[in-house]
Amino acid sequence: MSARHPTPTAALRGGSVGALTAALAIAAHGIAGGGFPDSAALTLLLAACAAVGAATGGLPGSANNCRTLLGALAAGQAAGHLALTATNDPHVHAGLPAAAMLAAHAAATVVCAALVLVAERLYLPITRVLRTVLRSPVLGVESTPVPRPGPLDRPEPRIAVLAAGISRRGPPVHA
Template sequence: MSPARSDATATLRGSAVGALSAGLAVAAHGAGGGGFPASAALTLLLFACCGVGAITANVPARFHSKSALLGALGLGQVAGHLTLTATAHVHAAIPAAAMLLAHAAATVVCALLIASAEQLYRSLVHVWRVVLRGEPRPVAVDAAPHHPAPRENPIDALLRASISRRGPPVLV
């Protein structure tokens, strides 16, 4: 039985970390001079990055921070690099400076993208839930429009106040 997650973005975070770790490991290796892997290496890379994404998705919500996201993406980059190195790959286990910089830049950029996507996802899910649930919203009551009385002549007002409206009794 899986523990209940209080964060609605846990699945999004795990999926994004797994997918971006795999894609960026290949891209960073290519940009860093490591070449592009064959299909067997890609298969192992996908399994490793799916594992990293699953672990990230099941981390309790109290550990969801930007530093934890950077750590998960860094773990994904390390897992991707080690997986690509373990297969018939061209370079040594310790990457060159250009490849390290490519991995680091990819990790930081992806962390920013995932954090932004989580924020957008939270906002959209909140709006969607409010719309679907039909939660009561405060209703603005429009008061009757106020029509100012026309400006009167002060003499007319004085005459109207001095004239009695009471008349003699009517005979029946």
């Protein structure tokens, strides 16, 4: 049995699902009359959305399809709704009937899934272009080696200094 690994864009998919789930849950909760979440509800919501995003990002490459993404976003919205209502007093969603709210959530789920799929499809071509553009330029100039002077071209300075200090006079000759 071979282990299946996530795709290279799995982190993008997981992060997008987690972030979109949190944003959509807060927006739907506010529109439905639930108000803004307090710190406890927001903490629970972020934990639930991070778990949904991590689970989605950890899926093997063969499980990454549109149905899986729609299911992850729908499950994330359910988890977000439960997280927001668990810490508050039970409230009635005013202004929108239940069928209209479910239809709005379904439409938002489809739109978010389309956005994630488009971002995932464009990720590799865009990063390839950015890597090409931001790569340091390679100059096409050939370097020619500079010839180094050999020992016969010029005398070494040390030898010239030593030669000036050496006397040619020797000891007296005795015959």
